[in-house]
Amino acid sequence: MIRKMFVEKYRPKTISDMIGSENLKTLSDSIQTDPWSLPHLLLATKSAGTGKTTLAKAIINEIKSDFLYLNASDERGIDVIRDRVKEFVITQGFNRDAPKIVHLDEADGLTRDAQDSLRNLMEEYSENCRFILTCNNENKIIEPIKSRCTIINLANPPKEQIYTYLKNIIDAENIKMGISLNDLVNRYYPDIRSMLMALESVKVLGSIQINGSVEVANSIYDLLKSKKISDARRLWLTYGVSHRDIVKRIYFLVMDDENISKSAKYDAVHVIAEADYRMAVGSDSEITLASLAFELVSIFK
Ligand SMILES: Nc1ncnc2c1ncn2[C@@H]1O[C@H](COP(=O)(O)OP(=O)(O)OP(=O)(O)O)[C@@H](O)[C@H]1O
Ligand SMILES: [Mg+2]
Incomplete structure (x- = not known):
């Protein structure tokens, strides 16, 4: 029998199940009512293990989006953005009732070129697609991306x-x-x-x-x-x-x-x-x- 590790087994599936979800209630309510109200998001915390990846996954799960997951610390170059991300955003989604989501985990690992290319895609495809970026070091994300995102600095969980x-x-x-x-x-x-x-x-x-x-x-x-x-x-x-x-x-x-x-x-x-x-x-x-x-x-x- 495959045994899931605790970090996966007990990862909350919805925003309201997360520790500290009170601060996220407005976001949660608004995407429930209208998934298209989701902005591009930059989820940041100073500490590891406090819910960035969990929140991104919960959002995708709640609005049942088509999504592309990339861990930018493994795949950090411009080719990934040009090839995989672009291919995903230009194709038609399966669920027409919600935006498609590109989840770029640990986006502070992306190279400068990759970030420039990402910024263009965010602009061009924001009609049917949203980007959720997570990072520990907000300073490594270029200003033009930040200005296109709603930045959520997750507080330390109570x-x-x-x-x-x-x-x-x-x-x-x-x-x-x-x-x-x-x-x-x-x-x-x-x-x-x-x-x-x-x-x-x-x-x-x-x-x-x-x-x-x-x-x-x-x-x-x-x-x-x-x-x-x-x-x-x-x-x-x-x-x-x-x-x-x-x-x-x-x-x-x-x-x-x-x-x-x-x-x-x-x-x-x-x-x-x-x-x-x-x-x-x-x-x-x-x-x-x-x-x-x-x-x-x-x-x-
Ligand atoms: N706010 C939270 N509520 C409930 N569980 C949480 C919360 N934050 C973290 N966890 C638990 O800790 C594990 C790690 O959390 P997560 O992957 O979201 O951290 P992270 O902020 O993305 O960390 P990193 O900076 O290392 O990527 C999750 O699987 C989950 O079980
Ligand atoms: Mg993470």
């Missing part, structure tokens, strides 16, 4: 609703949790995908395994709190996780850590912000991360 969502899965899957739900959510917040992967790992292996970037960052954080800088460094060198993602994750962990004082938090966030800035402007990320590690260890004392 924790209370995450508890209920995960609790239902834990009951349905009969999972014996070794840690409290509260700890699990804080450990990964706001990344719901990582929470689901952790639950799956507990169900299948009996414990949470180090796999994704979140787990690596969590372990680095724990090591820094025990002043084990070399061990922490070994982790960020061994696992090919983006150093910038590690910094972002450490920020969330610091903010939710009840065992550090307010003034230590203040100092920690200050050095984290500095590291994030340096990485953004292109300084060597390994050196920046090492420098942050030393600073945090002295702040945590």
